[in-house]
Amino acid sequence: MARVCKDRAMTAFVESGRHRVAVLVRHGMLPMELGIVHRVFGQARSAAGEPLYEVVTCAVEPGVVRTEADFTINVAHGPEALAEAQTVVVPAAHEDYTPEEGRLDAPLAAALARIRPGTRVASICTGAFVLAAAGLLDGRRATTHWRSTEDFRRLFPAVCLDPEVLYTEDGHVLTSAGVASGVDLCLHMVRSDFGSGVANEVARSTVVPPHREGGQAQYIQRPVPDRQFATTGAARAWALENLHRPLTLRELAARESMSVRTFTRRFREESGLSPLQWLTQQRVERARHLLEETDLPVDRVAADAGFGTAASLRQHLQAALGVSPSQYRSTFRGPQAVPSRAEEAAVAV
Template identity: 50%
Template sequence: MHRIALVVVTPVMSFDVSIPYMVFGGVEVDGAPLYDLRACTAEPGIVPTAGGPDLFIPHGLGAARGAETVIAVGSGGEPAHPDALETLREAAAAGARIASLCTGAFVLAQAGLLDGRPATTHWALAATLAARHPAVEVRPDVLYVDDGQVLTSAGAAAAIDLCLHLVRLDCGAATANAVARAAVVSPVRPGGQAQYIETPMPPERGTSLTETRAWALARLDRPLALKDLAAHAGTSVRTLTRRFREETGLSPLQWLLHRRVDRARELLESTELAMDEIAWRSGLGGADSLRKHLVGRVGLTPRAYRASFHRPER
């Protein structure tokens, strides 16, 4: 099993602690759990939370020793316990994958693990992180940042995105998307998507473009123009574009391109299909277009991506 240690730093939100259990707890291989997840903290026992019920965390920081992935959760931007910082440094030195959810980025920064790296946190605290830790390249407008050994996420739903991204790295797109469906959340979203969308409340009943997006997802292999999406939504192209940005933070065509590249990645990971076939099924046209967009998104050619992430379906 892949061992994950959740280093909990107060103050912490109980929701943030529950996210890894929701995502990683739903991953099975051949009917057996893939991940062994344990929460640990500097002072085991009852841990008070911000805006939720208190948590009981029985494990001390020694539970992080030997874990393949170590995730920092909490802090609210406050100073972390010195022992938690040392635990994270030791895990990084041992080669563990290090991640943070929301304000856990402050913990990684205090440990010196973000110096010279790009990172993100909740948009409301991004300026504070940048001011306190000028050696960190803070990216306030993304969902999560994957910088190899160290990964950081913004708050709330973006933490779910990062955990799903880790599942994708470990198990492939098909498994990650299955976990997302079971948790009733969006499929793996690209980390570069905007974390803050202006619409403060969900659209009024009957005005959401959810059905139109689902319709488009089922037709990624076909030409889809703005007028096609607008016709399905029963609105004008101008209104469609405005509402798409309100609901997703992207224009309709940007959203379509993201979904097509995601489909191509899933096919590269799970099939032996030729590049032209993958490009056609993804709606990207041909192999040259597939190469261009995949390199632009993840920095790898289709062949290099398949060599790194190919996991045939069982």
């Protein structure tokens, strides 16, 4: 009877028509990370209120899986769920924090081999060790928890590790930093799949910011700066209100009564990014919002986001997202949002 129930559940998973997400858990798993995946994807809804994702939890062997806490979870699905998924998420397990050889055991390797080519694969925290051991991160940019970076670099020198960011995306493979950055990663995937409107609503219902500034560099313990109460927050808030203007580093530093050199250093300490990187990131987000939520011509979107020209907007959007403004708008607003010939000409410049 249990087998019949499991088969029916898998059939529903495959035939639901929703984006299929499989979460592969292992003994010693961190319960919070499993909850993050189910909560974020589970809250994503269409305009009609229909769930956009189907999420299942699976293990190398169905049954009881130990957690790092004082309880276990009963996992109904085995690795067959990986073969049917469009996205596979690998959370961390307690054993990841004491890596030795950086190799997968045979059952786990066999389970991962079931993932179809081209499937989006993501890790949370030290789940990146699993993806790296499977060879999925070779030559790719990736991240993991900052406390595990030395072990990661030693075990996987072929991976381009970036320990300062909250998450990375390199092709169809994504990784995130420690634990809560799994929220950032999952929201990013929802945003990529269905637009910022859906992702923002998920963030609102989950009571988290839709996009966190900076990277995990801001969470690494460092010596307290000379002026520990100095901050660049006021400059960032002012910049967000004036993104449409050309903003200079000297102007931003003046908002905090700092020299450019001191401001730049403190800005990176607090946000994990340089002022220019942060400004570009915020302008891209503003442009995405305007392309999704308004009918403004592309050149107006470029001006309001602070890129000045449609050509500049196109260049930055292509670098950040891999698509043109017209393609992005068409994807998230449908065929009715296809730009006019004049707009296309302006963007193609």
